[in-house]
Amino acid sequence: MIEAKNPVPAVAPHAILQHIQRFTTRYGDKLLTKTATIAAFPAPAAAACHAGPEHPWRVLPLMVTRAAEPAAFVTDPRVPYTTADNLAHLLTTPGDPAPGWVPRQD
Numbered sequence: 001m002i003e004a005k006n007p008v009p010a011v012a013p014h015a016i017l018q019h020i021q022r023f024t025t026r027y028g029d030k031l032l033t034k035t036a037t038i039a040a041f042p043a044p045a046a047a048a049c050h051a052g053p054e055h056p057w058r059v060l061p062l063m064v065t066r067a068a069e070p071a072a073f074v075t076d077p078r079v080p081y082t083t084a085d086n087l088a089h090l091l092t093t094p095g096d097p098a099p100g101w102v103p104r105q106d
Contacts, residue, residue: 001038003031004064004084016070023063023071028078035061060096072101 005027010016038045039059046057061079063069064087072081080097082090086104090097093105 001031001035001059002062002064002087003027003034005069006066007069009067010070019069020071020074023069024074024078027063028071031061031063031079035059058096062090062097068101077101 005023007019007022010019042057042059043053045059046053051057063072063079063081064084065081066084068083069081071077077100080099080102082097082102086102089104090102
């Protein structure tokens with residue numbers, strides 16, 4: 001489950017704090033709720049995407065932004081974060097991304 005955001009980059013300390021609060025609460029909660037809903041019904045969700053039943057589906061949260069988001073670097077991030085330009089690489093890398101910043105691993 002991907003939540004894509006295109007926030008204006010934050011520079012001032014107050015703006016950075018607002019970004020972190022928005023991403024760790026409102027956006028993060030929304031993403032985790034969506035993920036739990038789809039995870040409860042993975043087969044129908046896969047069928048809605050015209051995916052065959054030959055592979056079991058796992059539903060994982062992922063926050064995607066244009067640039068590195070400060071909320072990815074908090075002490076206890078609840079979801080993985082990556083950038084749009086790293087998305088294809090992340091989706092084709094074996095294993096599940098851990099919560100927090102997921103850098104490109106070439």
